[in-house]
Amino acid sequence: MEQVAHSDPRKGLPVDRRRFSRNIIAALGAASIGPWPVSASGRRNPAAPGVDGDRLNGWITELSRFGRRSDGGIDRVAFSDADLEGREYVRALMSEAGLDVTMDPVGNLLGLRAGSDSRLPPLLFGSHIDSVPAGGNFDGPVGSLGAIEVVRALEAAGIQTRHPLEVVVFVNEEGGKTGSRAMAGVLGPGDLDRVTASGFTVGEGIRRLGGDPDRLGAMVRTPGSVAGYLELHIEQGAVLEQEGLEIGVVEGIVGIRRWNAVIRGFANHAGTTPMDQRRDAMLGAADLVHTVNRVALSMPGSQVATVGRIAATPGAPNVIPGEVRLSIEIRDLAMETIQRVFDEIATGATEIAASRDLEIELDEFYLSAAAPSDERFRQWVEAAAEEAGLSHRRMPSGAGHDAQSVAHFAPMGMIFIPSQEGISHSPLEFTRPEHIEAGANVLLGALLRADQSLS
Amino acid sequence: MEQVAHSDPRKGLPVDRRRFSRNIIAALGAASIGPWPVSASGRRNPAAPGVDGDRLNGWITELSRFGRRSDGGIDRVAFSDADLEGREYVRALMSEAGLDVTMDPVGNLLGLRAGSDSRLPPLLFGSHIDSVPAGGNFDGPVGSLGAIEVVRALEAAGIQTRHPLEVVVFVNEEGGKTGSRAMAGVLGPGDLDRVTASGFTVGEGIRRLGGDPDRLGAMVRTPGSVAGYLELHIEQGAVLEQEGLEIGVVEGIVGIRRWNAVIRGFANHAGTTPMDQRRDAMLGAADLVHTVNRVALSMPGSQVATVGRIAATPGAPNVIPGEVRLSIEIRDLAMETIQRVFDEIATGATEIAASRDLEIELDEFYLSAAAPSDERFRQWVEAAAEEAGLSHRRMPSGAGHDAQSVAHFAPMGMIFIPSQEGISHSPLEFTRPEHIEAGANVLLGALLRADQSLS
Numbered sequence: 001m002e003q004v005a006h007s008d009p010r011k012g013l014p015v016d017r018r019r020f021s022r023n024i025i026a027a028l029g030a031a032s033i034g035p036w037p038v039s040a041s042g043r044r045n046p047a048a049p050g051v052d053g054d055r056l057n058g059w060i061t062e063l064s065r066f067g068r069r070s071d072g073g074i075d076r077v078a079f080s081d082a083d084l085e086g087r088e089y090v091r092a093l094m095s096e097a098g099l100d101v102t103m104d105p106v107g108n109l110l111g112l113r114a115g116s117d118s119r120l121p122p123l124l125f126g127s128h129i130d131s132v133p134a135g136g137n138f139d140g141p142v143g144s145l146g147a148i149e150v151v152r153a154l155e156a157a158g159i160q161t162r163h164p165l166e167v168v169v170f171v172n173e174e175g176g177k178t179g180s181r182a183m184a185g186v187l188g189p190g191d192l193d194r195v196t197a198s199g200f201t202v203g204e205g206i207r208r209l210g211g212d213p214d215r216l217g218a219m220v221r222t223p224g225s226v227a228g229y230l231e232l233h234i235e236q237g238a239v240l241e242q243e244g245l246e247i248g249v250v251e252g253i254v255g256i257r258r259w260n261a262v263i264r265g266f267a268n269h270a271g272t273t274p275m276d277q278r279r280d281a282m283l284g285a286a287d288l289v290h291t292v293n294r295v296a297l298s299m300p301g302s303q304v305a306t307v308g309r310i311a312a313t314p315g316a317p318n319v320i321p322g323e324v325r326l327s328i329e330i331r332d333l334a335m336e337t338i339q340r341v342f343d344e345i346a347t348g349a350t351e352i353a354a355s356r357d358l359e360i361e362l363d364e365f366y367l368s369a370a371a372p373s374d375e376r377f378r379q380w381v382e383a384a385a386e387e388a389g390l391s392h393r394r395m396p397s398g399a400g401h402d403a404q405s406v407a408h409f410a411p412m413g414m415i416f417i418p419s420q421e422g423i424s425h426s427p428l429e430f431t432r433p434e435h436i437e438a439g440a441n442v443l444l445g446a447l448l449r450a451d452q453s454l455s
Numbered sequence: 456m457e458q459v460a461h462s463d464p465r466k467g468l469p470v471d472r473r474r475f476s477r478n479i480i481a482a483l484g485a486a487s488i489g490p491w492p493v494s495a496s497g498r499r500n501p502a503a504p505g506v507d508g509d510r511l512n513g514w515i516t517e518l519s520r521f522g523r524r525s526d527g528g529i530d531r532v533a534f535s536d537a538d539l540e541g542r543e544y545v546r547a548l549m550s551e552a553g554l555d556v557t558m559d560p561v562g563n564l565l566g567l568r569a570g571s572d573s574r575l576p577p578l579l580f581g582s583h584i585d586s587v588p589a590g591g592n593f594d595g596p597v598g599s600l601g602a603i604e605v606v607r608a609l610e611a612a613g614i615q616t617r618h619p620l621e622v623v624v625f626v627n628e629e630g631g632k633t634g635s636r637a638m639a640g641v642l643g644p645g646d647l648d649r650v651t652a653s654g655f656t657v658g659e660g661i662r663r664l665g666g667d668p669d670r671l672g673a674m675v676r677t678p679g680s681v682a683g684y685l686e687l688h689i690e691q692g693a694v695l696e697q698e699g700l701e702i703g704v705v706e707g708i709v710g711i712r713r714w715n716a717v718i719r720g721f722a723n724h725a726g727t728t729p730m731d732q733r734r735d736a737m738l739g740a741a742d743l744v745h746t747v748n749r750v751a752l753s754m755p756g757s758q759v760a761t762v763g764r765i766a767a768t769p770g771a772p773n774v775i776p777g778e779v780r781l782s783i784e785i786r787d788l789a790m791e792t793i794q795r796v797f798d799e800i801a802t803g804a805t806e807i808a809a810s811r812d813l814e815i816e817l818d819e820f821y822l823s824a825a826a827p828s829d830e831r832f833r834q835w836v837e838a839a840a841e842e843a844g845l846s847h848r849r850m851p852s853g854a855g856h857d858a859q860s861v862a863h864f865a866p867m868g869m870i871f872i873p874s875q876e877g878i879s880h881s882p883l884e885f886t887r888p889e890h891i892e893a894g895a896n897v898l899l900g901a902l903l904r905a906d907q908s909l910s
Binding site for chain 1: 690691694709726727728729730731732735738740744748759764767769771773774775782784786853854855878879880
């Protein structure tokens with residue numbers, strides 16, 4: 001692979017990341033555990049260990065063979081043949097990295113590396129490798145293979161951490177975070193019966209991986225059993241790219257609530273009903289769409305509110321809709337903010353109904369609680385990014401991640417790297433090799449800081 | 456049936472319609488053709504012939520047996536067994552009324568009554584008896600049976616008209632005005648292959664009626680071959696009821712144009728895309744819905760514009776819609792008004808697209824030209840309503856009717872009577888017996904005026 005050089009938009013200086021990484025790996029060849037060395041310049045530490053970006057990006061390319069589509073996208077839905085083959089490839093990489101590889105009852109791949117203090121619980125890090133149908137090869141693999149590369153970098157640098165290190169490749173993230181939820185003990189019995197995109201139920205899928213859905217109780221991690229969790233992931237949004245930043249310091253995974261809105265008027269003949277005699281549900285729906293948007297924009301903060309689905313009944317061009325149904329979704333890191341946004345939308349809906357002689361009903365059908373990251377992890381990620389001379393900002397994760405499940409039993413942090421044009425869950429999903437390398441280096445740096453500080 | 460008395464909202468006086476009708480039938484017993492006699496009071500003519508409202512409403516009740524649903528509605532779609540049985544019932548009524556009943560190749564039932572001047576073309580009048588699925592028993596039957604009752608009233612009054620009278624029961628009005636369009640010679644070959652709600656194609660259906668789809672060319676009426684056409688029909692809207700009026704003087708059948716609007720933004724993750732980085736097609740769609748409504752309301756006149764159908768793609772609660780499609784329908788008596796409304800909507804769409812960074816495409820997919828009624832027919836209907844002491848107003852027909860097809864080859868007029876709550880194409884469709892009687896009397900009065908004036 002060719003040398004990658006790009007400019008750091010924050011400082012306007014060219015940074016040769018690969019050479020930088022190589023240098024720090026070489027310099028750290030003899031380093032062992034101990035307080036993190038800070039360079040005299042204060043911005044870069046030539047003595048810090050670093051990942052091999054070429055190797056890591058090569059693995060990502062290799063993994064893309066499993067489930068590749070003719071359009072360049074990836075069909076590697078959990079429990080499919082492509083998923084099984086991809087897992088075998090990753091399992092081999094884990095073994096090559098010197099990890100002691102096992103599988104838990106739900107099918108999560110676990111790779112253990114001993115720490116110097118056997119009394120300490122493990123530091124867990126990783127991600128997933130399954131994809132959505134017609135997805136990309138970066139959502140998941142970057143964090144899973146990045147974790148393995150971090151272990152390789154530690155091996156190369158001869159570093160042993162205090163905590164045991166545990167690399168994890170979670171099962172079926174895209175289809176409901178099965179692996180991480182099983183680890184948190186929050187997988188319900190009904191979850192096993194759900195049919196996945198593979199055609200198998202979750203229970204059948206677990207057996208296909210060689211797991212045992214009847215033994216999930218045995219794998220539950222309780223608070224204290226894991227020192228902390230760190231996950232590298234693509235942003236799946238365009239915030240970093242638009243601001244020219246390299247690293248997102250994830251403040252947590254947003255809470256999500258969803259409602260079905262039913263706007264009821266009176267269905268009538270579009271030809272025989274004068275404009276002033278209509279009770280047109282479509283007009284109320286249009287009002288509500290605007291209200292949802294206006295309320296989300298009216299408050300400071302990063303809350304989002306979306307109307308993604310809409311349908312009119314009876315739904316013919318020549319009938320005034322008697323009913324329109326639409327979805328309202330609100331996300332924010334703070335559940336109170338979600339409630340405040342909803343309350344304002346509900347007030348607006350009442351006004352719309354009154355002014356247009358309609359009925360509007362709002363029924364919640366989905367709730368996912370917010371999972372804030374641990375403030376210490378945010379700071380370690382920031383310090384590691386600073387160390388590597390990488391620009392960064394704090395941001396929420398608008399999408400769900402395995403880290404959200406892990407938050408049930410351990411402090412967690414996440415690192416985002418840019419998604420090109422913010423696109424993901426699409427064959428067009430792409431993240432630049434240098435950003436992947438940078439993200440893995442921050443994962444490494446933050447992990448070492450966590451290892452130093454956590455008990 | 457009991458005597459029906461209700462108050463005339465225009466004059467605030469009770470009117471006993473049935474007694475009124477009986478009186479004028481009796482008084483006209485010996486009358487023959489001649490200039491229309493006007494009473495001294497100028498408002499009512501005790502010497503005018505009148506229909507038997509009880510008999511007419513009795514027939515309507517009888518006809519409702521064919522295709523009756525358990526919810527009180529009617530399933531008598533064209534070409535169904537219920538339609539065939541209903542037609543046999545109506546054919547018998549036509550014969551009983553002394554009409555010479557025949558069927559043309561498309562299956563229209565025709566009943567001829569000789570006029571006194573054999574050189575004159577016939578005066579055509581009637582409607583249809585087929586229903587939409589789950590429809591009512593007034594949309595069509597009122598005009599068809601009303602026409603037969605008019606003939607009975609003329610028989611009873613011993614009146615022979617100058618023109619031959621031709622009662623028509625058109626085939627498959629609800630499924631595309633098959634009978635009247637065949638008569639106008641505007642039925643395309645493709646129309647015969649369309650599958651109707653009966654399960655039969657139009658061609659198969661015509662054969663079921665005993666018609667011959669290969670001989671449709673032989674039945675085409677050319678301009679001049681019919682003196683004029685008059686149709687009594689329920690309003691299918693609530694204008695008359697809301698204004699407390701009894702008779703609508705139809706100015707014509709509105710033109711209709713329909714467009715598909717495609718609003719294109721960029722589909723994106725509803726969690727990871729900040730509010731200010733969205734190109735949300737749903738917001739553009741909401742703007743467009745409001746624009747369609749605002750433009751239709753902003754001009755004087757009775758034009759209507761409707762968004763009846765809407766769908767978002769991909770249509771998930773957690774995805775910002777990349778595309779929303781919706782239908783726009785505009786109706787008015789004047790095609791120029793439709794164009795003006797559309798031009799304003801299109802201008803609005805351009806502004807929406809520019810302000811929200813979206814693309815909006817408007818593609819026309821349907822056009823039905825307006826069919827104005829003949830001004831003389833409007834005046835004859837008004838005069839007949841005045842004569843009978845019935846309140847009335849001019850109004851467009853927002854719905855399509857067989858009269859629209861007939862307008863291709865003859866001057867036409869239409870008479871509307873109130874629809875309860877404006878409901879039709881529904882089991883809830885209802886028109887009061889006294890309104891039906893009033894409408895048939897106006898049909899009779901207007902027909903006699905047309906007979907006097909038309910050559």
